[in-house]
Amino acid sequence: MKCSILSQGERLFAYRTGKLRGADAAALEQHLKICPACREWVADQRAVFEALDAWEAPPVSADFNRQLYARIDQQPSWRDRLLRLLRPPLSLRGLPLAAAACLVMAAGVALQRPHIKPQPPVPVEVTHPEQVVHALDIMEMLGSFDQAARTEAARSEF
Amino acid sequence: MSAQPHIPQRVEPDMGSIAAALDCDAQLMLRVKEGDGTSFALLLEKHRSPVVHFLYRMVQNQAIAEELAQEVFLRVYRSRATYEATAKFTTWLFRIAMHLALNSLRDRKNERLEEPIEDSSSETPLRQLSDSRPSVEAALVKEAWLAEVRRAVARLPEKQRAAVLMHKYHEMEYTQISKILDCSESAVKSLLFRAYETLRARLAHLA
Numbered sequence: 001m002k003c004s005i006l007s008q009g010e011r012l013f014a015y016r017t018g019k020l021r022g023a024d025a026a027a028l029e030q031h032l033k034i035c036p037a038c039r040e041w042v043a044d045q046r047a048v049f050e051a052l053d054a055w056e057a058p059p060v061s062a063d064f065n066r067q068l069y070a071r072i073d074q075q076p077s078w079r080d081r082l083l084r085l086l087r088p089p090l091s092l093r094g095l096p097l098a099a100a101a102c103l104v105m106a107a108g109v110a111l112q113r114p115h116i117k118p119q120p121p122v123p124v125e126v127t128h129p130e131q132v133v134h135a136l137d138i139m140e141m142l143g144s145f146d147q148a149a150r151t152e153a154a155r156s157e158f
Numbered sequence: 159m160s161a162q163p164h165i166p167q168r169v170e171p172d173m174g175s176i177a178a179a180l181d182c183d184a185q186l187m188l189r190v191k192e193g194d195g196t197s198f199a200l201l202l203e204k205h206r207s208p209v210v211h212f213l214y215r216m217v218q219n220q221a222i223a224e225e226l227a228q229e230v231f232l233r234v235y236r237s238r239a240t241y242e243a244t245a246k247f248t249t250w251l252f253r254i255a256m257h258l259a260l261n262s263l264r265d266r267k268n269e270r271l272e273e274p275i276e277d278s279s280s281e282t283p284l285r286q287l288s289d290s291r292p293s294v295e296a297a298l299v300k301e302a303w304l305a306e307v308r309r310a311v312a313r314l315p316e317k318q319r320a321a322v323l324m325h326k327y328h329e330m331e332y333t334q335i336s337k338i339l340d341c342s343e344s345a346v347k348s349l350l351f352r353a354y355e356t357l358r359a360r361l362a363h364l365a
Contacts, residue, residue, distance in 0.1 A: 013351050017325075041358075048357045051307045051364060052326050054300075057211035058220050060227075064206060068228045072235055 005031060006038050016045045183247030190238045198238075202231055205248070208328060209255050215323050216259040217266075218312055226258045245337060252328075253338045256320050263316060303364055310360040317341075318353035325350055 005011055005028070014020040015028045032039050061067075183204070189197035209230055214223035233254055311319060317339055324330045324338065336346045 009355065010347070010351055013354060017350075044358045044362050045354065047364065048354060048361050049326070051303070051361050052311075052322075052357075055215070055304055055307050055311075057214045060207055060210045061224055064210070064224060064228070065202065068202070068231055071228060071232055075232070 003035050003037050005035070006041055009041075012038060012041055013045070016042060016049075181243070181246050184243035187234075187238070187241055187247055188243055190235070191241050198235060201234070201247075205251055206231075209251065212252065212255055212323055212328065213259055215311065215327065216256075216319065217262055218308060222262060222266075226255070226262055229258055230255045246334065248330075249334055249337045252324065252330075253340075256338055259320070260316055306364060307361065310357055313360070314353055314356060318349050318356070321346060321349045322353045322357070 011020065011024075011028065015025060020028060032042065183201060186197040186201050190201070206227070210223055210227040213226045213230075214220055217223055217226065230251065234251065311322065314322065321335055321339060324335050330338075332343045332346045332350075335350075336343045339346065339349075341349075
């Protein structure tokens, strides 16, 4: 008859991986003393663990970091690209200082200028067409008076 | 990138954040988020070998493993701005590594069927051993034995393989493996049990 503990398997696995502790572990150890099938299972599992232990991974290449940092520099993220775009070039680094200086100078000039009262707006004379016609009539009348006066003066000379 | 002088204090009351506050790596990553390149260098130094070794055992090719590991750290660096310390740093790191490994394995599936598994005997040359005939023979026997171990692991289903590697070589708890594999803890127990049973059946004759 097959051992019930062996057929479940998980309890033996828990014991082998150190997950079974205290009274449970002690009980299983007692069982192992009298059950050759379970002992064989545990021995096989130990062999698997030892085989896996023997499988060593090769060391990491010496230039791993150099290659990684080169990739980081070569392929900046969208965030880095955006930050670089927003970062002002060296030639513009002094721009805020220059703007502040200009502002101070402008304020100084404004403070030194004499106070000028605002002039009232000059009224604009609006000429209507009737006024123009009337003025022309007067000019024509004056012109005719002037002509008449010259003619009278010439006659008196003769 | 310049080193930041202070460690950010975490004040969120949830358990994930409290656990993360205790995780030194998560603290380093939060400093990387603030622009501290030295912290990134420290994380790289600490986790480079475990990540490369995990990937090597997953894909069984050193050049591909290193290429994938570089991609892992590149993604870590690029994700620094959005990083939130809600879990252990290694959980996040190995999650990235595992996804890249699975994608690579799927991409190379046809190639791998045609090519033999990488012979790592070139990495540990026999010349380093004694020239006496019994030692050479012993080394050859050992190499054949290791090739069988590698083949047995390579033939495991991908998730079982990843679970075994994280459990055996990185001594991860079931809880962490379950978070990396995005499954329940009981599913991890089942995966591991089936994987080790398969390995036992395949490697029993080596004992």
